[in-house]
Amino acid sequence: ETGVTQSPTHLIKTRGQQVTLRCSSQSGHNTVSWYQQALGQGPQFIFQYYREEENGRGNFPPRFSGLQFPNYSSELNVNALELDDSALYLCASSQKTGTYEQYFGPGTRLTVT
């Protein structure tokens, strides 16, 4: 098991609502990346935070936003939820940006009805 934790484990929301997912990075890691994994697919990169600043973003709309805190934990916020947002959301931390291996948390399963 990695030292990356995520909360909550599961979540059910209604279309149009807003959701916040949380991630605590592994000790010593200052970089957090978020991924969306739809059923039967590989994870897709949402964005990355390095030392509290956004350090890259994938092809996701602005209603997906994030934060990183001074202790390097992170939040993913999704506004105006759509049915297609139903997925496993994975947080990964790494020692630095670049080619350092990422350590993934167990994920948050979001269901939008």
Add this chain to the structure above:
Amino acid sequence: AQSVAQPEDQVNVAEGNPLTVKCTYSVSGNPYLFWYVQYPNRGLQFLLKYITGDNLVKGSYGFEAEFNKSQTSFHLKKPSALVSDSALYFCAVESGGGSQGNLIFGKGTKLSVKP
């Protein structure tokens, strides 16, 4: 654009036999390649990576991968499969030219090892 292809949805192997899970990539510049494994209802676990150097990379749990630049491949291998190796395997490429670490994943290959 950077991309990764895993041509097999599923690989079936008998326990004790060698296994190979295939991956090909398309990148501009130097490829930085990774393999991850995902067990049911779990996050991804890092297996190994290729950044530079020796084309044969050794990783966790007895896995290794061979980087082949001419064939743009990075196949995952293990000499003797275990039933406990049954899981979903993802190949990934780092898309930021080594500067960002955001990974592009293949769609995954389900490995089934039968006793």
